């Protein structure tokens with residue numbers, strides 16, 4: 001955690017030297033604490049628009065299975081089988097569990113006015129896992145798509161905005177390779193047992209992904225059914241590898257996927 005905070009501080013110092021302090025808001029995007037009132041203003045503003053206390057709160061997650069993202073050490077489900085056979089993707093990184101502070105942050109970031117907060121969460125996600133993300137040697141970031149009907153009613157897609165920022169931070173292109181073929185009921189409105197059937201076959205490809213190493217991005221992972229359907233679509237299109245990055249995982253909903 002200290003290393004991540006130090007990296008964020010260094011980045012801010014560079015921005016500060018470049019005269020772009022004004023990019024940072026005067027108040028923490030999450031708790032609205034006055035950032036200018038802190039004892040070390042520049043350092044506090046370094047935290048991608050968040051105060052030090054909020055950054056610490058958002059970086060408390062413990063060890064997770066690198067394959068499925070389940071909390072804890074020693075995930076029997078993934079150890080028993082090849083990860084991609086179980087999960088459809090190779091590996092996953094998460095900022096933390098969908099609860100408390102991270103839940104508040106994700107919900108606030110979903111609003112159209114939450115763009116800056118979305119960027120902050122994406123930045124923390126990348127900085128927390130930068131070495132793993134870079135080791136995957138990805139050549140494109142793919143957002144989990146929202147159906148155009150739903151997008152036009154909500155006006156925003158958190159997954160797309162997170163994916164845009166992650167792509168920029170990793171210096172790889174954003175590739176909107178998937179589209180939703182049908183407007184499915186929201187996963188969180190359905191019983192867990194019905195979720196895989198709801199999204200299976202719901203996605204199609206918009207472009208060629210043959211041979212590409214792709215990072216699939218979503219905001220919240222619940223059962224993993226949506227990510228599984230998207231990963232399968234990319235793999236069917238010939239992607240060389242699919243990895244996943246998401247802000248939060250609803251750990252209590254984790255159960256064996258079909």
Ligand SMILES: [Zn+2]
Pocket residue numbers: 028029030031032033050051052053054055
């Ligand atoms: Zn704060």
Ligand SMILES: [Zn+2]
Pocket residue numbers: 065066067068069070075076077078079
């Ligand atoms: Zn696992």
